Amino acid sequence: DAEITQSPRHKITETGRQVTLACHQTWNHNNMFWYRQDLGHGLRLIHYSYGVQDTNKGEVSDGYSVSRSNTEDLPLTLESAASSQTSVYFCASSESNIAGTDTQYFGPGTRLTVL
Amino acid sequence: TQLLEQSPQFLSIQEGENLTVYCNSSSVFSSLQWYRQEPGEGPVLLVTVVTGGEVKKLKRLTFQFGDARKDSSLHITAAQPGDTGLYLCAGDSGNTGKLIFGQGTTLQVKP
DSSP, X not given: OOOEEEEXXXXXXXXXXXXXXXXXXXXXXXXXXXXXXXXXXXXXXXXXXXXXXXXXXXXXXXXXXXXXXXXXXXXXXXXXXXGGGOEEEEEEEEOSOTTSOOOOEEOXXXXXXXX | OOOOEEEOSEEEEETTOOEEEEEEOSSXXXXXXXXXXXXXXXXXXXXXXXXXXXXXXXXXXXXXXXXXXXXXXXXXXXXXXXXXXXXXXXXXXSSSXXXXXXXXXXXXXXX
């Protein structure tokens, strides 16, 4: 069965360190998204990609970067982790239906703590 | 900046009661989705509405998209403990495939 996985599931790091969160999907979806979820804010879009070599900034992209070298993976990098980036991070994917009616399939999330 | 406001943010009710969750915006959306999320998991799609005034039913859940496509509601009839979770509305404003999420409504149904 197709799936979307995230690793690690839990990560503790220190302020200033570079951290990379992995996201891998076997749906063969063109669209991939990274969100962060904080209490009272729902899900906020960090970066997204419509296909290989395409990346775009979301509403809370400062301090984060992504790259898309193949269809399956969209790793999220925190260049220099800050305590404000402590959050739960979700990766999602969807087909390339730009009509906005596609289902987004979410991974199980990565809980990141920055000390 | 487009926003989706959900209300209430928290709801604790007894099994068998009815409830309605609201999702409102000042912006028009081309489509609106409702997701449900359980602790430790990612959100899962419940429904997508695309036409103003559209009503969709999923067992005891009824979803409505406002005529002007700026708001939506989720009504649960005879809530059960299995309905407990976080309910999120999400809208796509420009057929981009990119979603804006509301803050979520945490529902607790007590037996």
